[in-house]
Amino acid sequence: MSDQKRLFLVDAYALIFRGYYAFIKNPRINSKGLDTSAIMGFMNSLLDVIKRERPDHLAVCFDKGGSVDRVEMFEAYKANRDETPEAIRTAIPYICDILQAMHIPIMVKEGYEADDVIGTLSRQAEKEGYKTFMVTPDKDFAQLVTENIFMYRPKSFGGGYETWGIEEVKQKFEVDHPLQVIDFLGMMGDSSDNIPGLPGVGEKTAKKFIKEYGSMENLLANTHELKGKMKENIEANKELGVLSKQLATIMLDVPVTFNAEDFELNHPDTDKVTEIFQELEFRQLLTNFLKTFALETSNTDHTNSGSENISPSGKMLEGQKGTAGAGQFSLFDADGESAAIASTSRKDIKSVPHFYQTVEAGMATSIFIKTLLKQTSVCFDTETTGLNPLEAQLVGIAFSWEIGKGYYLPFPEVFEKAKQLLEQLRPFFENESIEKVGQNLKYDIKVLAKYQIEVKGKLFDTMLAHYLINPDMRHNMDVLAETYLNYTPVSITELIGKKGKNQSSMRDVPLEQQTEYAVEDADITLQLKEHFEKELGEANTQKLFDEIEIPLLRVLAAMELEGINLDVNFLNSLSEQLNTDIASLEKSIYEAAGETFNIASPKQLGDILFDKLKLVDKPKKTKTGQYATGEEILSYLAKDHPIVQHILDYRGLSKLKSTYVDALPNQVEPSTGRVHTDYMQTVAATGRLSSNNPNLQNIPIRTERGRQVRKAFVPRNEDYVLLAADYSQIELRIIAALSAEDNMIEAFKNGEDIHASTASKVFNVPIEEVTREQRSNAKTVNFGIIYGVSAFGLSNQTDLSRSEAKDLIDTYYETYPKLKAYISKQIDFARDNGYVQTVLGRRRYLNDINSRNQVVRGAAERNAVNAPIQGSAADIIKIAMINIFEKLNKDNYQSKMLLQVHDELVFDAYKPELDKLKTMVKTEMENAFKLSVPLLVDLGEGNNWLEAH
Numbered sequence: 001m002s003d004q005k006r007l008f009l010v011d012a013y014a015l016i017f018r019g020y021y022a023f024i025k026n027p028r029i030n031s032k033g034l035d036t037s038a039i040m041g042f043m044n045s046l047l048d049v050i051k052r053e054r055p056d057h058l059a060v061c062f063d064k065g066g067s068v069d070r071v072e073m074f075e076a077y078k079a080n081r082d083e084t085p086e087a088i089r090t091a092i093p094y095i096c097d098i099l100q101a102m103h104i105p106i107m108v109k110e111g112y113e114a115d116d117v118i119g120t121l122s123r124q125a126e127k128e129g130y131k132t133f134m135v136t137p138d139k140d141f142a143q144l145v146t147e148n149i150f151m152y153r154p155k156s157f158g159g160g161y162e163t164w165g166i167e168e169v170k171q172k173f174e175v176d177h178p179l180q181v182i183d184f185l186g187m188m189g190d191s192s193d194n195i196p197g198l199p200g201v202g203e204k205t206a207k208k209f210i211k212e213y214g215s216m217e218n219l220l221a222n223t224h225e226l227k228g229k230m231k232e233n234i235e236a237n238k239e240l241g242v243l244s245k246q247l248a249t250i251m252l253d254v255p256v257t258f259n260a261e262d263f264e265l266n267h268p269d270t271d272k273v274t275e276i277f278q279e280l281e282f283r284q285l286l287t288n289f290l291k292t293f294a295l296e297t298s299n300t301d302h303t304n305s306g307s308e309n310i311s312p313s314g315k316m317l318e319g320q321k322g323t324a325g326a327g328q329f330s331l332f333d334a335d336g337e338s339a340a341i342a343s344t345s346r347k348d349i350k351s352v353p354h355f356y357q358t359v360e361a362g363m364a365t366s367i368f369i370k371t372l373l374k375q376t377s378v379c380f381d382t383e384t385t386g387l388n389p390l391e392a393q394l395v396g397i398a399f400s401w402e403i404g405k406g407y408y409l410p411f412p413e414v415f416e417k418a419k420q421l422l423e424q425l426r427p428f429f430e431n432e433s434i435e436k437v438g439q440n441l442k443y444d445i446k447v448l449a450k451y452q453i454e455v456k457g458k459l460f461d462t463m464l465a466h467y468l469i470n471p472d473m474r475h476n477m478d479v480l481a482e483t484y485l486n487y488t489p490v491s492i493t494e495l496i497g498k499k500g501k502n503q504s505s506m507r508d509v510p511l512e513q514q515t516e517y518a519v520e521d522a523d524i525t526l527q528l529k530e531h532f533e534k535e536l537g538e539a540n541t542q543k544l545f546d547e548i549e550i551p552l553l554r555v556l557a558a559m560e561l562e563g564i565n566l567d568v569n570f571l572n573s574l575s576e577q578l579n580t581d582i583a584s585l586e587k588s589i590y591e592a593a594g595e596t597f598n599i600a601s602p603k604q605l606g607d608i609l610f611d612k613l614k615l616v617d618k619p620k621k622t623k624t625g626q627y628a629t630g631e632e633i634l635s636y637l638a639k640d641h642p643i644v645q646h647i648l649d650y651r652g653l654s655k656l657k658s659t660y661v662d663a664l665p666n667q668v669e670p671s672t673g674r675v676h677t678d679y680m681q682t683v684a685a686t687g688r689l690s691s692n693n694p695n696l697q698n699i700p701i702r703t704e705r706g707r708q709v710r711k712a713f714v715p716r717n718e719d720y721v722l723l724a725a726d727y728s729q730i731e732l733r734i735i736a737a738l739s740a741e742d743n744m745i746e747a748f749k750n751g752e753d754i755h756a757s758t759a760s761k762v763f764n765v766p767i768e769e770v771t772r773e774q775r776s777n778a779k780t781v782n783f784g785i786i787y788g789v790s791a792f793g794l795s796n797q798t799d800l801s802r803s804e805a806k807d808l809i810d811t812y813y814e815t816y817p818k819l820k821a822y823i824s825k826q827i828d829f830a831r832d833n834g835y836v837q838t839v840l841g842r843r844r845y846l847n848d849i850n851s852r853n854q855v856v857r858g859a860a861e862r863n864a865v866n867a868p869i870q871g872s873a874a875d876i877i878k879i880a881m882i883n884i885f886e887k888l889n890k891d892n893y894q895s896k897m898l899l900q901v902h903d904e905l906v907f908d909a910y911k912p913e914l915d916k917l918k919t920m921v922k923t924e925m926e927n928a929f930k931l932s933v934p935l936l937v938d939l940g941e942g943n944n945w946l947e948a949h
Helices: 012-022 037-053 068-073 086-101 114-127 139-144 166-173 180-188 203-213 216-221 228-236 238-248 270-280 283-292 334-342 363-372 415-429 441-449 462-469 477-485 492-496 511-538 542-562 568-593 602-612 631-638 642-661 704-712 730-739 742-749 754-762 772-786 791-797 802-815 817-833 854-890 911-926
Strands: 006-011 057-061 131-135 149-154 161-164 355-358 377-384 394-402 405-410 435-438 459-461 564-566 678-680 690-692 720-727 835-837 843-845 896-901 904-910 937-942
Touching (some): 006 114, 012 037, 114 131, 216 238, 228 238, 283 477, 363 405, 363 415, 377 441, 459 462, 462 477, 462 511, 720 854, 730 742, 742 754, 791 802, 802 817, 843 854
Parallel strands (some): 006 057, 377 435
Antiparallel strands (some): 720 937
C-alpha cells in the first residue's frame, strides 16, 4: 500500500437521503415512535467506509442554507425540490451528536453546498500531497477528479463501492478530461437541481457535442454547423447554456481550511456513542461500531476539544473542528473489542446474578414437577433441533416463575423416551389453573402437539402483547430485551453458529451452555411479561389481547398443524402449460422488438422500449440512470402498446411459475404429505394476518392462470369437499357503518348491488339502466375511496379522462356527504391523538400525521382512513374464526378449518356434515360483530379451492 496519506470527505446529505430511502418500504421505528431510518442508513454507510478503507483522515461535509451564489444567478435553482422528509430533519441533530462523539469533524459553511466544501478541501489536500476520496453517489463530483482526487461511490442495493479515477470518468461520460463533465452537465441540464440545460439536448446528444466540440463555449461558437430545430433551440438559448454550465460548476474557493491535524481519524468517545445508540435502540449498529473501533485501551480520555462545531442540541455551526481526543484506535483488535464492549452499560448473563439449574433425571425431576404444579404462572420455552415445528425434536424445556431463577429439563434423543418424560409434565401443561407464559407460544404449542401434549389454561405471549403495544416495531426477544430491560441475551449463533451447512444443532451444545441459554430466555420473557402487562392496560388493548389475539393463537396453531392437501401432478402439468405460454410471449415480444434480448433485465428492456421503440417522449429514469420499467410505468403504457402488455403477461406468468407452480410441490411436508403455511399475527400493523412458507394470500386471483393455481388445493380424500366462506364487500359495509352514510346503509339493507346503486346515484340514472361501464367506474371509486384515490389514480384505473375522474369523485362525495365528513373526522382524530383505531380498539399509530412534508403527511392521512377499515375487517374475521373453532371442537366435527385468506375461510368439509357446517359457518361469520349494516357471507363448495371459491 502507498505511504501517501488518504483523506475521505463524506457528502453527508447524499448518504443520509440514500440511507433513508433504503428503508422506505420498511422504516426503522423504535419503541418511542421515532423513525430512525436516516440515522441508521447513514451510520451503516459511514462505518462501512471506515472498516473497508481505514482512512488516515476523514470529515463529513454538510450543506447549510443552500448556494447563495447560484440562486443569485438563477432564482429557480433547486426550487423544484420537495421539502425534506420529517424523519431526515429529525435525524440531523442525532447524526451531528454521533459525529461529535466519534470526534469526526463536521465541515459546513453558510451559503455553500457540501459539493463546494468538498471541492475546496480536496484541492487544498491535494496541494499538501494527499489522496482524497469523495464519498458520494452524486455524479456531479466527477468534474473534480484528478490524479490524486477520486470519487468513492456506493453501488446500488448495498453492493459495495467503486472508485472513479480519471480513466473511469472518461469512460463513463465519454470525455477526454474530467473537467468536461461540467460542459456535459451544462448541456443536458439536471432536473434534480433544476438546472435548465440546452433545450432538446439529452444525455446522448450532450456526449455527441462533447466529442465534436469539446466544450460548451466551442459548441455555442459553432452553431452554424447545426441543423433544423436543434440549431434554432441552441442559438436561441446560448445564454441559458452558459448559465447552466456556471450552475453545474463546483466552487473551489469556499472559505474553509484543510488542517491535517484536525482531520485525523482518532479515538471515539465510546461511552457517548454507546449512550446515543442505546437511546436510539441501535443494537446491531452498536455492535458494529464497537467492532469497527476495537480500542487499544478503555481508559483513554474522551474529551472532545472540537465541540465548538456543534451546539448542545446538535445544531451545525460554522468553523472547523479542533484536535480530537488523544489515542489512536486499531481496527478489529481482539483485546480492544473486549474493552470496548465492557465499557457499555448494557446488562448480560455475565454481569447479572442469576440461578439457572439443570434438572437431573429421576428423583430431581419428580421433585421439580411437584414444585412446578404449585405455581400459578410459569414461563416456559422449548429448545429444539430446528425451526420447523413439524420436524423439530425436543432437546429441552426451560421454566421460570421467579425473576433471576429458572430450571432446564433436558430431553433424551430417542422420541419414545422423550415422550415418556413429557407424560410426566402433562399435568402441568394441561392444568387449566396455571398460566403459561412464552414468547411466540404458537411454535411451542405446535412442537408439543407432535408429542400429543395440549397446552391448556390461560396464555400470555410477550410477542403478541408487544405487537398490540407498538405494532410498528420489531417483536423478537433480543430487541425487546434490549429495549425494555437494557439486557443483551446470549445469541443462538454463539452456540450453534450462523445459518448454513456448517450450523450445528442445539443437541450438540454442552448441557451447561444449553441450560444458561434456555433458562435465560424463559427468565427474560417472564420479565417482559411483567412489563407488558402494565402497558397493555395503558394502551387500552388488554381486551383485544385476551379475547382476540390469544384465543386466535390456538386457532392458528391447529390450522397450521392440519395443513391442506395438494395435487402435485396437476401443478406439474400446469408448469408445462406455463412453459408453452411463456415461450409464446417471448416470441411475440422479440418480434415486436425486432431483436432478442433479456426480458428480465430492466436495463435491456428499458433500452428496447424507450431508446429503440421510443414509446414515450420523456421516459422516467431511476436514481441509477437507467430507464424505469416498473409495473406502474408499464401498466400505463399497456393499453396503447401490445408489446408492453406482452411483457406484463410474461412477468406475471414467470413469477407465478417460480413462486407457486414450481415451488409449492417442494413445500409439501414429507411427514404429513400436506402443505402447512405459517400464519403470522405480528407483521401487519393493521391487524391482518400474514401467510408465509408458503404465502397463500398472494396467489393471483385476477388472471386465469393465477386462478388455476387454486385448483391444486384439494380435500383430504373423496369423503371430503372444500368449503369456502367469503365475506361479501366487508370493507364497504364497514365504511358505510362507521360513517353512518344513510344512502349506502339503505342500499346494503335492501340487498342492492352496491356498485350498481352507487352508479345509479352518481350518474343519475335508474338502477336498472346502469351500464356495465358505469358500474365498473363506480366500483373503482367505491374501493378507491378507502385508499384515498385521486383523480389521476382513478383516470389510470379506468377509461375516464383526468377531468372526468375528478367530476366523478366530486359527485361521489356529494352523493355520500357523511362519508366525506367521516374521512375528515378520522384525519382530525389522528392529528389530535397520533393514532386511529378499529371497532375493537386496535390502534394504528401514525407518527407522520402532522409532518410538514406533504407527501409523507398525505400517506399518513390515507392510513388514518384505511387502517380502521382494514383493521376492523381483520378483527371481525378473527372473531368468526375463534367462534367457529370453538363450535367445531364442542360439537366434535370431523370437518376442519384450513385456511384464512383475506376475507375468506376455507374448510375441509366432511360430506355428511356439509349442510350443518355451512349453516354454522355462515351464522358465525355474519354474527361475529354487529354493525348497522348486515354482514353477508357467500358460500361455495367443490373438489378444489377454485371450484369452492
